[in-house]
Each structure stands twice: as C-alpha cells, then as structure tokens.
Amino acid sequence: MAKARAKIQKAYRERKKLREGDKYLKKETCRVMKYYNPSSSLAETDRKKRNKIAAIRNRRHRLLVKDREQEQGEDSEDLTESGCDSSRLIVKLPVNQTTSRKRRTAKALERAKSRFKRAEKKIENLNKKCKKNQKVIERLRNKISRVRKPSPLAASTPNSKTNSMVESLNITPKRAKSEKRQLLIGNVLIDEISKAKQKNKSSVLNIIAGKVVKKYRCLKGVSQSTGLSRGTISKYASKTVIIRKSVTRRCQKEVTEFFNRNDNSKTNPGKKDSKKCEDGETKQTKVLTDYLANLHQKFLTENPTYELSLATFC
Numbered sequence: 001m002a003k004a005r006a007k008i009q010k011a012y013r014e015r016k017k018l019r020e021g022d023k024y025l026k027k028e029t030c031r032v033m034k035y036y037n038p039s040s041s042l043a044e045t046d047r048k049k050r051n052k053i054a055a056i057r058n059r060r061h062r063l064l065v066k067d068r069e070q071e072q073g074e075d076s077e078d079l080t081e082s083g084c085d086s087s088r089l090i091v092k093l094p095v096n097q098t099t100s101r102k103r104r105t106a107k108a109l110e111r112a113k114s115r116f117k118r119a120e121k122k123i124e125n126l127n128k129k130c131k132k133n134q135k136v137i138e139r140l141r142n143k144i145s146r147v148r149k150p151s152p153l154a155a156s157t158p159n160s161k162t163n164s165m166v167e168s169l170n171i172t173p174k175r176a177k178s179e180k181r182q183l184l185i186g187n188v189l190i191d192e193i194s195k196a197k198q199k200n201k202s203s204v205l206n207i208i209a210g211k212v213v214k215k216y217r218c219l220k221g222v223s224q225s226t227g228l229s230r231g232t233i234s235k236y237a238s239k240t241v242i243i244r245k246s247v248t249r250r251c252q253k254e255v256t257e258f259f260n261r262n263d264n265s266k267t268n269p270g271k272k273d274s275k276k277c278e279d280g281e282t283k284q285t286k287v288l289t290d291y292l293a294n295l296h297q298k299f300l301t302e303n304p305t306y307e308l309s310l311a312t313f314c
Contacts, residue, residue: 158187162184197227205232219233248312273285
C-alpha cells in the first residue's frame with residue numbers, strides 16, 4: 001500500500017528533526033510566523049474561532065499530561081513492589097479512560113442541575129416578592145385616592161379632567177402622552193359646545209344631532225356631557241325630514257294637476273298602457289312632453305308662492 005501524502009510529509013519532518021535538531025525547529029517557527037496574524041487584527045468571529053480551537057488543543061494537551069503522570073506513578077509503584085517481593089507477580093491491566101470521562105460528565109451534570117434548581121428557587125422567591133409589592137402599591141393607590149378629595153374647581157377645566165381620566169387608567173407614561181392628547185381634544189370640544197349652546201342652540205344641534213350619534217348610540221353620553229336633553233337632540237335629528245314631508249303634502253295636489261295637463265303630458269293610446277294604482281283603479285299611463293328640470297322651472301313661474309326644490313318636485 002502506498003503512503004498518503006500527509007504521512008510522507010510527516011516522516012520527512014521527523015527525519016529533518018533528527019538530522020538538524022533545533023535549527024529545523026527555528027526555521028519552521030520563522031516560516032509559520034510569516035503567515036501568522038495577531039488576534040488584534042482579526043475580526044470578532046475569526047477571533048472567537050481561533051480561541052475555541054486553542055481551548056480544545058490546550059484541553060487535549062492537559063489530558064495527555066495527566067495520563068502520562070498517572071502512568072509514570074503506576075510504573076514507579078510497580079518497581080517498588082517488585083523490589084520488595086520478587087516472588088509476587090503483578091499484572092497491569094489497561095485502564096479504561098471512558099469510565100473516568102463518564103464520571104466527569106456525570107459530576108458536571110449534577111453541578112449544572114443543582115445550579116438550575118437554585119436559580120428556579122430564586123426566580124420563585126422574586127416572583128412572590130413582586131406580587132407582594134404590587135399588592136402594596138395597589139393598597140397605597142387606593143388610600144391616596146380616598147384621601148384626595150376632589151375640590152369643586154378641580155375637574156372644571158378640560159386639562160384637569162384629562163389628567164384625572166389618565167390617572168384612573170393606570171397606563172405607562174409613554175402611552176399616557178398619546179392618550180392624553182386625544183382625551184384633551186374631546187374635553188375641549190365638549191366644553192366649547194356646552195358654552196355655545198347658550199348663544200346659538202340651533203347651530204350646536206346641527207353639529208351634534210346626526211346619523212353618526214344615533215348609529216353608535218351616543219345620545220345619552222352627548223346629552224350628559226353637553227347638558228342638552230336627549231329628547232331635543234333626537235327630535236332635531238328628524239326635524240329636517242318632517243319639514244320636507246310637510247312641504248310635499250301641501251304641494252302634492254298642485255303638482256299632480258300640473259303633470260296631468262295636456263300641455264305637459266300626453267296619454268298613451270294602447271290598452272296595455274294602463275296600470276293599477278294603490279286605490280285599485282286602473283289609469284292610463286302618460287308621457288311627459290318636456291324634461292323635469294324645464295317643467296320644474298315652469299311650475300315655479302306659474303306658482304311663485306311655492307318654494308320647491310327639484311328633488312321634492314320629482
């Protein structure tokens with residue numbers, strides 16, 4: 001079998017060592033030092049890799065040194081025993097190194113487990129202390145809230161109201177800033193509405209009374225915050241619809257008569273051009289002679305007293 005390249009190189013180095021000795025070792029060290037990079041010039045990842053390799057190498061070296069020392073000690077004991085009793089026969093058996101390693105690993109595991117248990121106990125104790133401290137803080141907060149009796153002018157301004165609301169929420173200071181701004185805007189608007197209702201009640205109701213308030217069921221809250229009654233808000237919301245219905249009822253007859261005139265519409269001659277009304281009577285359908293916008297203007301010129309929009313006219 002041919003030797004591998006690594007074995008050939010190893011044999012060559014050993015021959016060189018025997019021939020030259022220290023000179024060869026110095027040459028090799030100089031040659032290797034040319035390619036050596038100091039740890040300060042390396043990156044963190046490369047430095048960590050090098051340190052790991054060096055640690056493994058040093059560990060192996062220490063184990064080899066220990067094994068050699070043990071062998072030397074056993075050999076010396078054998079020699080002393082053989083010198084004392086030449087007739088006694090001592091047999092040296094090979095020591096299994098795996099058992100010693102297993103013992104070491106077992107001991108290391110036991111130590112790690114004990115440390116882990118201690119850490120768990122510490123964590124449990126700290127959690128208990130934390131819970132106790134939280135309870136103490138809650139009790140102190142309740143005491144402070146009881147002792148602090150709000151004055152009549154304390155929660156009158158929007159700023160004081162927002163501060164009291166933020167304190168009741170018990171949130172972090174970072175989140176309190178954003179929440180405080182939104183609450184302050186709401187309180188300012190409510191204060192403005194409550195002050196403006198004395199001067200212009202109708203304008204305030206135009207702003208408040210709407211579909212959004214009804215949709216989200218906020219009539220009660222708006223009435224409590226602004227001071228306006230719930231009935232007035234709900235009535236004002238449906239007031240515009242009532243006004244429009246009353247106008248259409250007044251002008252319904254005039255508009256129908258206007259549409260039925262011969263100059264504004266023509267009857268269809270066919271039998272199938274008839275339709276049943278809600279009363280049950282059959283009436284002949286008609287076709288308008290002009291656009292609705294033009295007819296609307298014509299109606300207003302003929303009846304200037306009526307103020308009808310195009311939507312109500314149609």
